[in-house]
Every structure is written in structure tokens, then in C-alpha cells.
Amino acid sequence: MVALMQTLMEELVEEILLRLPPEDAACLLRASIVCKIWQRILSDHAFHHRYREFHRNPPMLGFICNVECANHGIIARFVPTASSCLPHDDRPGWRALNARHGRVILHRVPKQSSPRDNDFIVWDPIAGEHWELPKLPLHPYYTSIAEWNVWVLCATGATWNHLHCHPGGHFLVVFVGKNSSKMFSCVYSSQSHAWNGT
DSSP: OHHHHHHHHHHHHHHHHHTSOTTOHHHHHHHHTTOHHHHHHHHOHHHHHHHHHHHOSOOOOEEEEEEEETTTEEEEEEEEOSTTSOSOEEEETEEEEEEETTEEEEEESSOOSOGGGSOEEEEETTTTEEEEOOOOOOOGGGGGOSEEEEEEEETTOTTSOSTTOOTTOOEEEEEEEEOSSOEEEEEEETTTTEEEEO
């Protein structure tokens, strides 16, 4: 009977913990130090899976903006919207171009005529990590680019619901450019650490 009561209590506690707000991750941390049983529940992978499924949409932890500053020029800035996030983080000399699934593609300023001469990095402002991308491959069209854009994508694809993406997971960067006569693209994979172009 005692074992049954303990199991029922743990299930009840898990149901309560499941309803803690995802936008305030500090609640989960504080709950994990209450006792060893709560810590075990909160550190279980099955609980993490249920928590993500229960809340479906991940919370907005912050936003990225490009700020012009007299001292530093352009700054890519992460501005937190949740109390559990670190204070804002700046990347002076970089411009944010695109963001998806917690990652941001940054481009070194000033934006020169050819993106081949510029640097790109992928930045995870929540984890405080960044990955430098190699230079775009040599291509005859890159010297006369009229317009271009770049996107960062999760490498798991469009069929995945992205609730289970984890920091440090693989990503893709898609570069598309055009000149007066041609359109071309190039894809960077974090798995191969290389660009593949068409």
C-alpha cells in the first residue's frame, strides 16, 4: 500500500511539474532542488518529451535586432524577453540576416559588393555558441552578384516538428544569389563543414 501511495504521489507531482510555465525556466530549476524525487522526475528524458509535447510551442526567450551605434556601427543584439535568460548579448560589427529554431545567421559588416569577400557565422544566443563558416566556394558568378540572401535551417527537414531539436544539433545554411543573367545557390552543412554549390 505504501509503494502504491508513493507511485501515485510521484505521478501527481509529475502532472503538477508538467504545468510549470516554459517561459520561466527558472521555475524548473527551483523545483529540481526541492528534493531528490523531484530532481529525478525533472531530469528524466521521458519528462522532457512530455513537457515539450504538453506545451507544444516553445516560448519566445528573446528577439534579435540590428542596432546602429555611434561607437561600433552595426550591432546584432539579442534582447531577452524571459527572466530566465542571460542579459542581452551583442555582436559588434555583425548584422543579423535570418533566424530559425534558436539559431541566427550573421554577416560581417560592411556588406561589400561580393559576399565571397565577407564572413558568415551561425550564432546560438541562448547557448552563447557560434560557428564560423568557411568562405563561399569560388564561383564565376560570385564576382558579379546583383542580389543575394542567406537562411539558416534545421538539418532535420520540414517534416520534423522541431519540438525535439536540441542545442548543438546539425544545421544548414542556404545562400542564393543572382546577377543579370543567372541565379545560383550554395548550401553549407554543419555535418560536412563544407559548401556545396550549383
